[in-house]
Amino acid sequence: MSHTHTDKMKGLICRECGKAYPPVSLHVCEMCFGPLEVHYNYEAIKSRLTRARIEAGPKSLWRYHDLLPIQGEPTVGLHAGLTPLIRAKNLGHELGLDHLYIKNDTVNHPTLSFKDRVVAVALTRARELGYDIVACASTGNLANSVAAHAAAAKMQCYVFIPHDLEASKVLGNLVYRPNVVEIEGNYDDVNRLCSEIAGERKWAFVNVNIRPYYAEGSKTLAYEVVEQLGWTAPDHIVIPMASGSLLTKIWKGLNEFHTLGLLDSLTTKVHGAQAEGCSPIATAHKQGRDFFKPVKPHTIAKSLAIGNPADGYYALKAAAASGGAMDTVTDEEIVEGITLLAQTEGIFAETAGGVTIGVLKKLAKQGIIKRHQTTVALITGNGLKTQEAVMHAVGKPTRIPPSLAAFQQLFHLGTEER
Amino acid sequence: MVKVRIPTPLRILTGGKSDVETAASTIQTMIDSLNGQFPGLKDRVCDEQGEIRRFVNIYLNEEDIRFLQGKDTPLREGDEVSIVPAIAGGDHPDERHR
Numbered sequence: 367m368s369h370t371h372t373d374k375m376k377g378l379i380c381r382e383c384g385k386a387y388p389p390v391s392l393h394v395c396e397m398c399f400g401p402l403e404v405h406y407n408y409e410a411i412k413s414r415l416t417r418a419r420i421e422a423g424p425k426s427l428w429r430y431h432d433l434l435p436i437q438g439e440p441t442v443g444l445h446a447g448l449t450p451l452i453r454a455k456n457l458g459h460e461l462g463l464d465h466l467y468i469k470n471d472t473v474n475h476p477t478l479s480f481k482d483r484v485v486a487v488a489l490t491r492a493r494e495l496g497y498d499i500v501a502c503a504s505t506g507n508l509a510n511s512v513a514a515h516a517a518a519a520k521m522q523c524y525v526f527i528p529h530d531l532e533a534s535k536v537l538g539n540l541v542y543r544p545n546v547v548e549i550e551g552n553y554d555d556v557n558r559l560c561s562e563i564a565g566e567r568k569w570a571f572v573n574v575n576i577r578p579y580y581a582e583g584s585k586t587l588a589y590e591v592v593e594q595l596g597w598t599a600p601d602h603i604v605i606p607m608a609s610g611s612l613l614t615k616i617w618k619g620l621n622e623f624h625t626l627g628l629l630d631s632l633t634t635k636v637h638g639a640q641a642e643g644c645s646p647i648a649t650a651h652k653q654g655r656d657f658f659k660p661v662k663p664h665t666i667a668k669s670l671a672i673g674n675p676a677d678g679y680y681a682l683k684a685a686a687a688s689g690g691a692m693d694t695v696t697d698e699e700i701v702e703g704i705t706l707l708a709q710t711e712g713i714f715a716e717t718a719g720g721v722t723i724g725v726l727k728k729l730a731k732q733g734i735i736k737r738h739q740t741t742v743a744l745i746t747g748n749g750l751k752t753q754e755a756v757m758h759a760v761g762k763p764t765r766i767p768p769s770l771a772a773f774q775q776l777f778h779l780g781t782e783e784r
Numbered sequence: 785m786v787k788v789r790i791p792t793p794l795r796i797l798t799g800g801k802s803d804v805e806t807a808a809s810t811i812q813t814m815i816d817s818l819n820g821q822f823p824g825l826k827d828r829v830c831d832e833q834g835e836i837r838r839f840v841n842i843y844l845n846e847e848d849i850r851f852l853q854g855k856d857t858p859l860r861e862g863d864e865v866s867i868v869p870a871i872a873g874g875d876h877p878d879e880r881h882r
Binding site for chain 2: 382383394395396397398399400401657659676679
């Protein structure tokens with residue numbers, strides 16, 4: 367892109383006390399311990415950003431460069447984003463929804479999850495800040511994406527994961543040859559350790575000290591949905607929640623587009639989906655609290671298994687501000703959600719997708735989402751990475767000898783005239 | 785006496801001490817009394833309205849005081865209080881066991 371503007375980012379700002387910081391690798395306010403976020407110069411952005419300018423941009427998330435926290439040209443993850451928004455007529459028919467869409471990040475480039483978005487931004491920014499070692503705490507998808515992008519960017523890489531991840535998510539790190547460290551503990555243990563390591567090593571931990579930049583990448587899912595719906599916002603978006611960051615940033619992205627005049631009206635409700643075995647945010651929402659109780663996760667939705675969600679408070683706030691709901695599903699309902707999506711729309715989602723579809727189904731049944739309303743379900747990761755979760759539920763192929771008679775017998779077919 | 789665990793970022797105010805003692809009878813009076821001993825501590829833990837900051841977690845014997853009576857939570861002889869700032873937005877409950 368030849369039209370990069372360096373005046374779009376003022377720095378970082380504390381979400382709680384408003385203390386301002388320069389745009390460095392820092393994620394916690396030194397005064398009040400609140401999280402820092404990027405402080406944009408929206409006046410400057412508004413003066414140049416138009417729908418036409420976005421439409422003329424690259425066919426990736428970098429078409430939203432003006433609203434992403436990097437100062438120069440993107441250098442990592444040039445092909446991430448701009449995944450299909452699919453009109454889901456079959457699934458809609460099953461659920462009683464006439465205008466249902468699937469935002470299909472199972473085919474994000476290059477590692478088949480929405481994390482390719484946040485990593486493209488995080489690693490580009492890490493390079494701008496002078497880092498050559500990148501790292502992350504991850505439930506799997508983030509590690510895969512950091513490892514892949516680091517390989518392509520020729521950066522050294524350390525990924526820290528819980529010890530009990532799905533085989534494909536482990537292999538999906540190893541193949542890129544990063545340093546893969548399995549922690550004897552759950553994600554919350556991994557995250558805590560990474561906070562400590564980040565305090566003593568000069569590494570770019572994408573979701574620790576680079577988090578204010580990294581998290582902004584999630585906004586592009588909202589931008590794309592709006593653009594792909596012809597510059598309108600849907601009535602509902604159903605969003606899986608782990609740390610709560612994605613839901614928070616979807617809401618932020620919608621509001622930015624509205625404030626900048628790219629979206630004429632905004633009445634979208636953002637709904638949060640969690641697994642019953644790890645639902646600190648949804649539970650707080652149901653109880654009408656704006657704080658949550660950390661839990662020990664027990665769910666097959668390992669990518670959502672964060673018992674102590676970093677952005678839980680802000681997710682609660684965003685859902686409430688939009689009028690959205692939150693709900694949970696059991697492990698069994700997660701598997702049903704995965705197979706339902708696969709068998710109606712031909713999309714194989716990971717367990718988080720099963721959570722989203724399961725909660726979508728509940729919200730439709732409860733009348734929270736109505737038949738005529740435009741609804742988007744965010745499907746954020748690929749089912750090939752969590753095969754263990756559905757193996758028992760998909761049957762086996764039928765084996766026969768290579769004979770025509772055996773085939774005919776199998777399907778009770780006579781000799782057919784051609 | 786009640787034992788109070790001080791997190792690393794606040795030890796600069798306590799002369800490096802990780803545990804301090806207080807005779808206070810509630811969380812609120814504990815904060816005020818600690819601020820007397822270690823000036824500036826209250827500003828880090830509480831906002832301008834005197835409310836405990838959102839990303840500062842205070843635990844009484846392992847329980848988040850938000851689930852008790854907040855800053856009015858009473859303290860008894862032998863109780864243990866931990867002040868745990870959220871890092872990366874999440875808190876570190878395990879630090880209480882170190």
